[in-house]
Structure formats: structure tokens, C-alpha cells
Amino acid sequence: MIILVVDTSGDKGTIAIGSRSRIFGEISLDMTMSHLPKTIPTLDYLLHSSGMSLSQIDILSVVTGPGSWSGIRIGVTLIKSIAHVLNKPIVPLCSLDVLAFHLCWTHMPVYTLIDAARKQIYYAIYSCKQNTPVRIHEPELISIQNFSSKIDCPSVLIGNGVLLLQKHSEKELYNNHFMAPYYHSLPAMLLVKAGFYFYDKNFSVHAHDLIPLYLQQSDAERNFDIWQKQDLKKGS
Amino acid sequence: MLILGIETACDDSAAAIVQNGHLILSNIVWGQKEVHKRFGGVVPELAARRHTEVITHVIQESLDQAGITFQDIDAIAVNSMRGLIRSIVVGVSSAKAIAYTLNKPLIGVHHIEGHIYSTILQYPDMPFPFVCLTVSGGHNMIILVEDHGKYQVLGQTHDDAAGEAFDKIAKLLSLEYPGGPIIDKIAKQGNPKAFDFPRPMIHRSDYDFSFSGLKTAVMQTVDKSQKQNISIHIPDLLASFQQAVIDVLVSKTVRAANDTGVSAIAVAGGVSANSLLRTTFTQVANTIQKAVFFPDISLCTDNGAMIAALGYYRFRSGFTSQMTLDAQSNKPLESWSVLPS
Numbered sequence: 001m002i003i004l005v006v007d008t009s010g011d012k013g014t015i016a017i018g019s020r021s022r023i024f025g026e027i028s029l030d031m032t033m034s035h036l037p038k039t040i041p042t043l044d045y046l047l048h049s050s051g052m053s054l055s056q057i058d059i060l061s062v063v064t065g066p067g068s069w070s071g072i073r074i075g076v077t078l079i080k081s082i083a084h085v086l087n088k089p090i091v092p093l094c095s096l097d098v099l100a101f102h103l104c105w106t107h108m109p110v111y112t113l114i115d116a117a118r119k120q121i122y123y124a125i126y127s128c129k130q131n132t133p134v135r136i137h138e139p140e141l142i143s144i145q146n147f148s149s150k151i152d153c154p155s156v157l158i159g160n161g162v163l164l165l166q167k168h169s170e171k172e173l174y175n176n177h178f179m180a181p182y183y184h185s186l187p188a189m190l191l192v193k194a195g196f197y198f199y200d201k202n203f204s205v206h207a208h209d210l211i212p213l214y215l216q217q218s219d220a221e222r223n224f225d226i227w228q229k230q231d232l233k234k235g236s
Numbered sequence: 237m238l239i240l241g242i243e244t245a246c247d248d249s250a251a252a253i254v255q256n257g258h259l260i261l262s263n264i265v266w267g268q269k270e271v272h273k274r275f276g277g278v279v280p281e282l283a284a285r286r287h288t289e290v291i292t293h294v295i296q297e298s299l300d301q302a303g304i305t306f307q308d309i310d311a312i313a314v315n316s317m318r319g320l321i322r323s324i325v326v327g328v329s330s331a332k333a334i335a336y337t338l339n340k341p342l343i344g345v346h347h348i349e350g351h352i353y354s355t356i357l358q359y360p361d362m363p364f365p366f367v368c369l370t371v372s373g374g375h376n377m378i379i380l381v382e383d384h385g386k387y388q389v390l391g392q393t394h395d396d397a398a399g400e401a402f403d404k405i406a407k408l409l410s411l412e413y414p415g416g417p418i419i420d421k422i423a424k425q426g427n428p429k430a431f432d433f434p435r436p437m438i439h440r441s442d443y444d445f446s447f448s449g450l451k452t453a454v455m456q457t458v459d460k461s462q463k464q465n466i467s468i469h470i471p472d473l474l475a476s477f478q479q480a481v482i483d484v485l486v487s488k489t490v491r492a493a494n495d496t497g498v499s500a501i502a503v504a505g506g507v508s509a510n511s512l513l514r515t516t517f518t519q520v521a522n523t524i525q526k527a528v529f530f531p532d533i534s535l536c537t538d539n540g541a542m543i544a545a546l547g548y549y550r551f552r553s554g555f556t557s558q559m560t561l562d563a564q565s566n567k568p569l570e571s572w573s574v575l576p577s
Contacts, residue, residue, distance in 0.1 A: 081334050
């Protein structure tokens, strides 16, 4: 069984093709503001150079978020359109979940953190005591300021959100917890592993049902809510 | 030749199957009015989110209604050159993935050129050259169409497009979005001479437009009446505003047609669905003995059929896009080589 995984949720785009036992090929490259022109040519190069064709792919998988909104939409739309034409299942991957696969066999709670801009982070908490991570806190958006209240025992922190914490939060947080080496992208090996893991758990969806995971309102919605609250206050 | 046309320039997710550039087998548009209603205008981020959710549904419906499968498609055309960037990205991603997977040609085209082709799609024997007014919420141009793919932009708006002015006035009066259809309806009950609104740039010798000042004049009228506690007859206000817009659009387009000596005028884009605009153009064109062409109402607003039709002529001229095709929000309208004879 062969899986094709695409991650365009960050500046670094990754495409990987693999089976349960090996990676046939992987390409990671900087796709800052260029996910759209680069993804298909990169996929084409990868297929050609690994001597494969789309028809050999059994499962398609894509990181649906959280991360760069436009980047995610490009990856999601590309994969759902390919799956639509080929009538293949898609395994949606959460970027925070994939990060947790880095730290399997860790006995402390694992926090995966992704920069969400405006001094906020996306985070989720996992128990990684065995071969695969188990979510113990659902993905959420939080301000850096409020993050320290979410950690109550020594933990391991991973993801580019760690850099943000370094900049903005108090030293105490740093002294009591372990910061895993900074990984700026989701490596092909983990994407493929996570893809098969969630496929086996029957998490795959039809092309029509694949949607991005945003965790954050658009500016217009946020402003509209603020404006409505102010309006309610005025009225009361 | 069957072309799948995909259009996601703004808040309509659209896909269509068109045969040989003129026979529409399906033309599916999923609007997003409900998503944007409470904001009184299109929210780009929400439009893009919605496009992503529905794009495969819209494409599937276009195939089903045409009674074909992906394998029957000969090429995929998509608007990649004009509109809200986040929205276009979704259409282009989808078109590229389909073209790549099917190993079929990809044809990136220009949204405004698509509107010109909504007329050619319906009247394939339209005589060249003609003058085309494209008018919607996002663009407002007068273009001399000399032949397939041969254009001279004669004029465009300096600020708001006419459709944008309709939307903003509707928002001001808490009418529904989009403003065009509702203003068209209410204005029918009003007196177009009740308010003497300016006809911006109507006497200038060029073919450019400006509707921002007119919009401000309407807003000031409303503001003043509210401050002085005088009630305004809304149908009169809207009829007068609409008349001012139409006077400018018609006068400039007709002058362009006269100056260039063409025998036909085409009017395309969302605002070309306006009933008074159609009547006025038809009357005026009749008196100056020029033919006037309007696309069917279903082809006025954004749709995939016009993109597929344009894609057909682009493909016949030998053009295809690379898989590196990117989305652009405001590419200038450019001519391309004419059809081989």
C-alpha cells in the first residue's frame, strides 16, 4: 500500500511517497509565498524520479492545519482535487499531531506548539509513552501570555511555537520544562507514519468532505463579534 | 472539444462544461450570499474558505449535469488573473490538480476577458470589431475588441466600479448584499429625477469612469436628511442614483462606439443584468443604429461557462499554461495572437 503525503501548512513545503516500510521519495523546499506554483511541479519531479505514477498511489494525505491559511488551502485543494479525479481516500493530518510523532517513547506530557501570529500559538497536548501519540488535550489557539497556565507538570515542548515562547514568556517556563530541538517542518518520515496510522484508524474521508482546520476566526468575524459585544453593552 | 471552466474570482464558486466554445452543457454556480450577508460585503478570507469546502461539489455537479465524466474532458480552463487573490488560489489549485491528474491541457485565463467572452459564447457570430463595456462590482472598463484576443482598453474606472457603488449604497441603506438586484427592483418605484446627482466625468473626452464622488453625494444626501430629521423617499433616492450611473455608462460607451466606428456594442459583467441599463442601451443603440448584445442573465455574473468558452479560443490559438501557473489578482488585460486562418 502506497501513500502520497503533502504538507503546505508552513513556509517549508514537503511532499513524500512511502509505504509502511519505506520512503520511496521525499522533497522539502522553501515555498514561502509560492506553494501554488511549486507544489505540482515538485510532485511531478518526485513521481518521475522515484519511477512512480499517480495511479500507483492508494492513499492521499494532506496536512489540513493549523498553519498558514493560504498554504493549507492550496495543499487541501490540490489533494482533494486529485482524490476526486482518482476516487481515492484522503487522510487529513493535523500539524500538531504530526509534530507529536517526533517524541514517541517520551514519559512526560508532550506539548506541540505552532506559531499562530499576533503573539498566539496553536497547541495540543499528547501522551507519547508508546509508539504513537495519544491526544490528551484537543488542538486550541491561545495567547502566549496565557500559555503558562496550561502547564502544570514538567513537560516537553516542541514546534516553532517554542521560539515564540522563548521571546515572549517568563524564564520560569523555560527552567521547568524541556524544549525539544527546534523542528521547522514536518519531516517526510513522520508524515508517512502519521498518514498510515490515521488511515488504519479509519480517519480517511472522501474528497468532498475534506476541509482545512483553521482554529482561528477571520479578522472580519473577530471584528464583527467585538462590534456586536460593544453594541450589546451600549444597549444594556 | 469539451472544456471544464472554473471560476472563483470573488464569492461565487463556479464550474461549467462548454463544447466547442459555444454549447453550454452545464453551468453551475454556488453563491455565498449567506456567508457574507451579515458583513454587508464580501469577506475575502471567508470567500476562500467557502470555495475550498465546495469546489469538488461544484465540479462534480457540472460533470453530472453535462452527463460526462472527468475522462471526457479535453482541457481545463481557469481564471488565474483577476479577482480576490485568496479566492483565485482555490480555483487555480483545483484546475491544476485536475489537469495534472488527467494529463490534459491547463489554460489560465483572464477574468475580464472571460466576461467579454460571455457575449461571444452566446453570439459566436458576433461581428468584430465591437466595443465592450464590462461592468461589475470589481471592474468597469470600455474595451475595443478588434478580434479574438485583440484588445484595446479605451477606458476604466479611476476608483469604484459601478457595481461597487451599488453595493456600498445598499450597505448604507441596510439593504441586502449584493446591492445591484435590490436597487434595480426598488428603483422601479421611484422618480429618477427626484435628486439631481452628479454624472461624474460624463463630459470628459476620455472613456474613463469615476463613481466614488457619486457614491459620496448619495451618502451626503442621506446624512443631511438624517441630521435634519427629514425623511427621504428611498425609491426616489435609488432611482436617481441608478439613473446617474446608467447615464454615465451608456453615454461613454456609445461615444466610444461612435468614435471607433464599430457597428456593435456588448455589455457584460454583473451590472449588465440591470434592467434599466439594458432598456436604455437598447433604446440608444437603436437610435444610432448599432447592434447591442447582452449575455443571458445567467452569464452576467461570474460563471465557469465564460471561462470555458475563452479557454476554447485560447487553446485553439495554441496556448496552454505550465504547471507552475500562479494566481494573480490584478493582471492587466493583454492581447494574444489571433486565430490561425
